[in-house]
Amino acid sequence: MTIGVLALQGDFDAHRRRLEELGAEVVLVKKPEQLDAIDGLVIPGGESGTFLKLLGQEGFEKLKQFVRLKPTFGTCAGAILLASEVENPKQAGLGAIDIRIRRNAYGRQIDSSIREGRLLQSSLHDRPGSALEMVFIRAPRIERVGSGVEVIATEGKENAPVAVRQGKVMAATFHPELSEDTRVHRAFLALMERYRS
Numbered sequence: 380m381t382i383g384v385l386a387l388q389g390d391f392d393a394h395r396r397r398l399e400e401l402g403a404e405v406v407l408v409k410k411p412e413q414l415d416a417i418d419g420l421v422i423p424g425g426e427s428g429t430f431l432k433l434l435g436q437e438g439f440e441k442l443k444q445f446v447r448l449k450p451t452f453g454t455c456a457g458a459i460l461l462a463s464e465v466e467n468p469k470q471a472g473l474g475a476i477d478i479r480i481r482r483n484a485y486g487r488q489i490d491s492s493i494r495e496g497r498l499l500q501s502s503l504h505d506r507p508g509s510a511l512e513m514v515f516i517r518a519p520r521i522e523r524v525g526s527g528v529e530v531i532a533t534e535g536k537e538n539a540p541v542a543v544r545q546g547k548v549m550a551a552t553f554h555p556e557l558s559e560d561t562r563v564h565r566a567f568l569a570l571m572e573r574y575r576s
């Protein structure tokens with residue numbers, strides 16, 4: 380199984396290192412045609428508006444087809460790209476996960492922080508819920524979760540969803556590649572295993 384990490388912009392290298400550490404074969408994806416040769420994709424953090432610009436219409440359409448067919452994991456800006464509805468400002472999403480997500484949703488003072496959230500017991504993680512370090516960097520907030528969406532991690536007093544999955548697509552508003560804990564990437568590898576074709 381080969382996993383691609385979208386390497387147009389942003390912190391793709393930390394994902395590459397993490398996935399390799401977990402034994403995966405990783406390629407950095409810089410051209411749309413490379414999508415044909417991979418079994419799953421990670422879309423890293425960065426600036427989602429810039430991703431859209433760099434992808435262009437053709438890259439966006441190609442990626443849209445890809446996420447319907449193969450497991451994909453987006454973190455932060457990657458989660459924004461995967462969403463069905465994007466606010467602040469409104470922007471196109473791939474519609475791969477039925478969520479409404481608000482960009483840069485935390486006030487200035489706490490716009491970047493390390494917090495302790497919970498990794499829940501889910502179809503991708505068969506242990507009881509437990510604490511998980513979460514690095515947020517100018518993070519978006521998931522404001523609505525559709526009925527077909529499974530919440531896999533939460534944060535804060537209100538147990539706000541911060542990692543979700545729908546079908547073969549997973550998204551997190553934080554940066555698991557920047558923490559030592561490997562469980563979130565392992566959950567994605569479990570998802571890839573499940574949809575192995």
Ligand code: GLN
Binds near residue numbers: 424427455456483517
């Ligand atoms: N603020 C960025 C955006 O709106 C996301 C930040 C990140 O990926 N760390 O696209």
